[in-house]
Amino acid sequence: MASNRPAPTAPFVPSQRQPEAYGYGGLRTDEGPWEEWNPTEESLAPVRGRHRVSKQRGGGLARSSTVLGVGVIAAVGAGGMASANTGKPPVSISLPDLPSSVDSLLGDGDGAGHQATQTALSSVTTATATDADSSSDAGEALRSRIIAQAEQQQTQIDVRATAKAVAAADKAVSDAEAKAEKAAATQAADAKEKAQAAEKAQAEQKRLAALAKQYTLPVVSYTITGTFGQAGSMWASGYHTGLDFAAPTGTLIKAVHSGTVTEAGWAGSYGYRTILTLDDGTELWFCHQSSIGVKVGQKVATGDVIGRVGATGNVTGPHLHLEVHPGGQATGIDPMTWLRGKGLNP
Structure with a gap:
């Protein structure tokens, strides 16, 4: 990205200092007096991002530290939200370029610390996304295993119910057949007995008819x-x-x-x-x-x-x-x- 050259600023006068937006809100004796510093193009690191440095004030370190802390909190919070919301892809987080003064504090003055910080945050985001993917895969695997077990149990229940129904049907058929056979045997036995009784009665009638020819009543009209x-x-x-x-x-x-x-x-x-x-x-x-x-x-x-x-x-x-x-x-x-x-x- 293109960088704008910093404009010359007026000499710093402690008595004319304005309250800091991210500082202590008032003049502190331990912060000055400061000597006048006129930055040049060679003494300033290239400015990255969209931020332009208009002034270098005594409270810049505090403001930059606050900005860094807010960025880290935002990155961690975004990573936590990405981990909790496993149904959506992780959201990448980009931080604005930090001033050279912060880079010099975090690294060796050439932006290495800033790059290391970005690399660490990127690693946190990537690790969070990886953990979310792993959690999602583990949850899906657990869900699939539970569904498979439930289907297997239901299949076993259905098989047992079917076997029981088939056994009951077979028993009912066997009982019906046995009952029919018993009824048929009873009917056959009854028919045989009736036939035998009829034959016996017929034989008795024949015998009595023959005897009647040999026997007679003692009187005719009586x-x-x-x-x-x-x-x-x-x-x-x-x-x-x-x-x-x-x-x-x-x-x-x-x-x-x-x-x-x-x-x-x-x-x-x-x-x-x-x-x-x-x-x-x-x-x-x-x-x-x-x-x-x-x-x-x-x-x-x-x-x-x-x-x-x-x-x-x-x-x-x-x-x-x-x-x-x-x-x-x-x-x-x-x-x-x-x-x-x-x-x-x-």
Whole structure:
């Protein structure tokens, strides 16, 4: 940059000294009196920057020191702001050229100290920018690592959730299949049981149909007036021991099944009674007959007439009292059940 030659100044008069802008604001006895100094072109260092030296006053050292201090503070403050604001590039700081007097104090009088100061400040700025870049890179690396870890953890969570959902779905499918198989097996078993029951019922019907051809009811036209087990004082045992077929006197009585006549005659409260013993040893008692048509030892077939309905013995009216004694035992069973077991339905 171009430098202007300094203009001649008036002689310095202590009594006419003005207050300094950066000095003590008043005349001090330890600052003078000063001798008159007329600077020349050879005695002055070249002026750098935009500043022009119009006067060299006794308080110049204090003013220059203050300017240097303010510049250093500004540089440090700017560096600190650049370090804090890592999102923006560092701002370079330039200081104005210092007077030769300051250079002479800081260096060897040829501006080396001023250059050293500028170099030191530039180094501070560069170091601050480097630290800011390093801090920014470290923060970005930390941020990237945290994001990567978070993504990895989220991926693991998603994988576990997916695996759990798949396992639950598989279990649900397995349970549904097992339930369906169990239901199918149950249905098959029920169908089989029903089929077996139907076959058994059909076979029983066939058997009863065949037996019905071998067995017959003792009377054709009748009314059931007494069943097995009825309680009453009319019977010596206290309950009814047979099945009563009420019919008019003289109604024909037929052999229920083929067998042999083992008894035929009077039997007290039973009146006239005929006992027919079947081939399996079962005894059939036909009681209260008005007449007996067979003899002891006689063989009869199913449907043969063996007597007639009457009202003999302990009765209230004409009827046939039928008792069934399996194996010839004294206590009889329900004749209704026995007859239905033979395919007959009284």
